[in-house]
Amino acid sequence: MFFLASLFSLKGHHPLPVFPPIPSYMYTLPRVSVPHRNLVIKVEKDLEMEKHGRKPEPNIFASVWRFLRRCLFLVLALGPMPNHIAFIMDGNRRYAKRRNVKEGTGHGVGFTTLTSICQYCYEMGVKYVTVYAFSIDNFKRKPEEVQSLMDLMKEKIDELLEEDSIVQKYGFRINFWGSLDLLSEPVRLAAEKVMTHTADNTGPVLSICVAYTSTNEIMRAIKKSCARKSFRTQGYVNCDGESVCEDNNGYVTVADLEENLDTADCPDPDIVIRTSGEARLSNFLLWQTSLSHLQNPNPLWPEFSLRNLVWAILEYQKIYPYLEARRRLAKKEN
């Protein structure tokens, strides 16, 4: 509908169709191909060879794959594209169990999938990606599993700060949302370092929810709102005991809470994808997903591929007019 309307439009009614503009953060992009998780190892070897001054092997397949991918994304971009996609990365342990390997392997492959999906989202022009990496409820798991997850997290967070990492190359801004004080100190310090290091980046935004639940986030937002309200009220009394403080009515508003949520500087997700076919949100972004399209494809997270992502975008484009109408109505009523 979008394309035909513009194609047959008359002058003065609809603008002529244009290629979707490349987002500005992609203009200075040096690229490393990550076409599929099985080829990640190949790419890493090439980078390793470069480090030692040897020329990497030419990869025609990767170049063709990149070109085809670019064409596919150009086609997709003719319809409305989501600005923010959130993922609940479910199914790593089941993946390992089905393949009779250690649980840690499932999480490792899951991380590779995460880098692939971030790459694809970034190429499509999706500015915000949020992932549910570790819930507060996950602390109830076996201590050895929790420890191995923390170790994996620390290892991957440290890699993000390396000069040749995806973060440095593409100018990602990284957020860690959650009660970071619940994490072990090495992990927490590493996360804070990455956030500080990338705070000024203007590229795509990757938000990683760690030690996070939505109810915990809302509770922390209430605490911050109350503290700010109290501070403002007391401030007025200290400065001038007779002045009337505009905040001393004691009401916390929805706007107060929203500006104190972890997600305050990110738009609400357009799509929330939970892999492995599970139908619940498990305490993830419950406040922010009022008008998000909830999807639960069957593949486990390590099996989630470009094909599944493209399908998710197509489903979103199908339902976009309805969601957009509801958003406009909600804005009008506010």
Added chain:
Amino acid sequence: MDLACENTWVWIPLPQKFQSPMILKLILGFCWYLLHLMVNLRHMGSSVNDLLFCYIISMGLLLKHQNLQLDKLNSLAVVVDSEEAKNTTKIKQLLCWLSSIGIKYVILYDMQGVLKQTIGTDLESLTNTSMTTCSVVDAKMATSLFHFDKMAIEIISLSDGKEGVAKAASFLYSEHMKDDSEICYRSEPDFTESDVANALKATGSAGAEPDLLLVYGPARCHLGFPAWRLRYTEIVHMGRLRSMKFAAIVKTMHDFSKKHQNYGK
């Protein structure tokens, strides 16, 4: 690191208003339509499959769907798109079906409060007559909770969601912080999630957490259902209200009874 090698290339920025040849636009547009045709075909196939399944269930050919195990289902929520919620006949039919299955507690939700005005009024008038065994359970929730034919029905809207949490926050602020001069020197109060849950109860914004949530509308979207009550709820999209089927509800209940949750473990 020098990345100018066969495996990498640098993006060449395209001008913002690049005008592509018409033929290229046609090809891209054709491809876009092809992709969406695939999606539509898949949806059609899925609908036909569901229709067949519903027919088989309604003929009683599937024994496992005849005896539903509802012990895990303490409360059920139904989210309806506000436009579709105006069809009160369908809503009442849905409530009858749920009652016949044996659901004990139903939470009806729509964004704009249409159900409160339509169904809520009807149920309220029923509670005022002696024709049924209806009674109002909780004085604080008198306007939204009804008993109908051994089934409790709670009707909520968007104002019970985020605004309910804001009311609870204001309650906590007034109870714990307003007149406490020592708060000046503390950075943040010591609320816990239990305190917030109690505050929601005190302000009339609390309620049962539904185990299962059925969405009737064009999209699988919870439309602002109260966040605090949605933590581990299974969310199932049932399609449009006008094409709802009893057999589809039975199938959903059966699938739910087979679900197993780890709750993060």
